[in-house]
Amino acid sequence: MTTLSISLIIISILLTFVLYRKSPLFIPLRILAIVLLTLLIFNVALPFKMRKNYTPPMILCDHSASMSDHVSAITAALETIEYPHVVAYFGESLYTVGSDDTVPLGNFTNITGAINDACIYEPSAIVVISDGNHNVNTDPVSQMKTLNTPVYTFGVGRETQRDAMLIDVIYPEYAYAGDSMRVHVTVQSVGFEAGSGTVELQTERGAMLQRKAFPLSKIRANNTVEFTIPIKDIGEQGFRTVLQPLSAEHSYDNNETSFLVHILEEKLHILYYTEHISFTTKFVLQALRAHKRFDLIPAVQLTKGTVQNVQTRERINLPSLTAFDVVILDNVLVRRIPWPDIEEFLNTGGGILCMGILEEQTAQWRNILPITASSPIAGRHRLEIVEPFSALSPYDEYPPLATINRVSNVKQDAVIIAQTDNIPVIAYRTHASGIVFQINTTDMGTxxxxxxxxxxxxxxSELIGDIVRFIAPSGHRRRLVLTSMHREYRVGDVVDVMLQSFNRDYRHAGGGDFFMAYDTNRVPFFEVQKGVYKATFIADKPGVHTLIARGTLHDEALESNELKLTASARTIESDQGLNREFLETIARETGGTYAHLDEFSTFRPPEPREQHTIRTVHLDRPLTYILIVLALTAEWFMRRRRGTL
Known part of the structure; x- marks a missing residue:
């Protein structure tokens, strides 16, 4: 109650005593009505403490298929219980079976669901008898910290299971010839007394590149090793990570995995060609030279079949387009372009950037270019950005253009990036296997x-550099790559997927905001290292699931490749041995203890600590109004009988 409401109640009681001092029988009725009305007006709730009542301890017996060999031992253990208790069974969910039902049910073990369902009944303690092999839904350990009920765990099964397995492999989707490539391999081991294991990075043909050792562990533990290898050859290269087999492992099927890396050439070979040097030429060449990855030949036409290298002043023969990734044409008469095989260049994935004056366009070039342009138009042309690209943003302002080329036609498949008065200025389109980019102005230098x-x-510099990387053959590759170590899962399995984001140079770029869409679900990605993200979800139904990642990288929208994963109906699970450390963790996080089933007969859960709950009574209910009316009515009748009305 607030100080104001208490003060009003005290004042009201004092006034009642003063006004009704000659009629003391009316005082209790009037005080009751006043107090209740005041409490209602201030919406006062009255808290009081109640002792919390518990139900008897609940015994949860793992009744999944992996427990088939332990039913009789569990039954015998239950017969030794001498304290009040409730027995329930769980597999896929919590349920009750008859005492004569000795056939385990369900295809998997859901310890999370069993413990959470048991907590609804508020038992004084929970006792779990299981092999600890939780294999559906989320890891329950993270939820155990929030429980107020102690969980006592008893382990069943073999503790001598030995296994080493590959858990995760993080590798770059792209790498450059001449660079070093780093590969991180995570290995899990369990059941080993001591010693070390060996993991190798091999070529796809089995040639060993590097070998690393990792410590073996008695309890389930992960270790990450890093490989660093030089990259030489260009193209798609396959690699394998292989765990050397250890004696008496539970399974050797999880000791090897393969992956592919796209090895790119470090340099992009660019030909800049113009018929005459302009004011713009200087700035365009400066922009191209600002990028270390660009191997530039700047050429100006001298005679038919002869050009001069603007940089070295050397007279050279007309170079073949096959030596270049990108060709930049600036201020040329299109009909005099000296390469008739331009279509072949585009068919191989080459990129073309056209800028400046592009007069006398031939039928071939009208079919190639996104914008059909002719003579220049002088004026003051305000630049409007339609689609964000590189440093160009619709939300920024830019200087006007002094000259643009007349436009007679725009291809339907052209992507317009910038325009002025609805006239395209910057656009691109895909032709054959290449990309043709066009800047429809003659004064980019100004x-x-x-x-x-x-x-x-x-x-x-930023704009020209991004255009070149975008139209180069390597620029056709995705900059958001979605992968998974496995493509086949079972319903209830945890699915881990990896996402890699790259800048326009195809090097890892971090700081992205991405999510994965599959079916009707959206799962966020979390960055684990620069440009590498992880997401996890549960395969909740069988079938082929199509995954795709979307999001932004530094305000640039990106979309990944599609990844198809198959989830099959879960088969009957087999005995995997005792996962002791898992059961110990559950007990430790909840304030319970762990023991083997052999010690169950001597176990007795401790008496629960006395706890209280705070219950709150709100007076805004019909009974309160009835009491007020009865008090006032009783006072009225009493005053009437005494003739004091």
Whole structure:
């Protein structure tokens, strides 16, 4: 109750005594009505403490298929109980079976569901008899910390199971020839007294590249080893991670996995070609030279079949397009472009950037270019960004363009990035296997000069660099790659997927915000190292599931490849041995203890600590109003009989 409500009640009682001092029989009735009305007005709730009542301890017996060999031992243990208790069984869920039902039910073990269901009955303690091989839904250990009920666990089964397995392999989807590639391999071991195991990184043909040792463990433990190997050859290369087999392992099926890495060439080979050097040429070449990955040949036409290297002043023969990834055409008469095999260049995945004046376009080029343009138009053309690209954003302002080319046609499949008065200025389209990018203005140099004065930023270098990387053959690769160590799972299994994000240079870039969509679900990714993310979900129904990741990387929207995973109906589970450390963890996190089933007959759960719960009574209920009416009515009748009304 608030101080105000208490003060009003005290004042009201004092006034009642003063006003009714000659009629003391009316005082209790009037005080009752006033107190109740005051409590109602201030919506006062009256708390009081109650002792918490517990039900007897609940014994949860694992009745899943993996416990088939232990039914008789559990039955014998239950017959030794001498204290009040309730027995329940669990497999896929919590249930009760008859005493003569000795056939385990269910296809998997859900310890999480059993403990959570048992807590609903508020037992004084929970006793779990199990082999500890929880294999569906989430790991219950994280939920145990929030329980107020102690859980006592008793282990059943073999404790001598030995196994070493590959748990996770983190590798780059892309790497560059001449660089070193790092591969992180996580190995899990259990059941080993001491010693060390060996994991190897091999080529897909089995040639050993590196070997690393890791410690073996008695309890289930993970160890991560790192491999660093030099990369030489370009192309798609396969690798294998292999655990060397150890004696008496439970399974050797989990000792090997394979993966592919795309090895890229470090340099992008670029040809810049113009018929005459302009004010723009200087800034475009500066922008290209600012990128270390670009191997640039800047050429200006001298005579038919002869060009001059602008950088070295050397006269050279017209180079073949097969030596380049990207060709930049700036200020050219299209009909005089000296490469008739331009279609073949695009068919091999090459990229073309056209800019400046592009007059006298032939039928071939009108079919290739996203924008059909002709002579320049001078004016003050405000630049409007339609689609974000590189440093260009719809939310920023940019200097106007002094000159654009007349436009007579725009391809339907062209992607418009920027425009002025509905006239496309920057656009691209896919032609054959390549990408053709077009900047439909003749004064990019002037625009760049104004941009540096307006924003103090070198926007042109970033823009030209991103265009080149985007249209190069390597730029066709996805920058968001979704993978999984396994493609087949069983219903109830935990599925781990890995996502890698890359910048335009195809090196890992972190700080992305991504989620995975499958069926009608959305699962967030969490970054585990720069540019590498993990997500986990439960395979909850059989069938083929299509996964795809989406999100943003530094405000750029990205979408991954599709990943298809198959979830099959779970088969009858087999005896996996005793997972002792799991049962010990559950007991430790809840304040209970762990023991083997052999000690069950001497176990007696301790008396629960006396606990109280706070119950709150709200007066805003019909009974309160009835009491107020009865008090006032009784006072009225008494006053009437005395003739004091």
């Amino acid at each position: 625009w760049h000069f104004l941009m540096q004065g307006m924003k103090k930023e070198d926007v042109l």
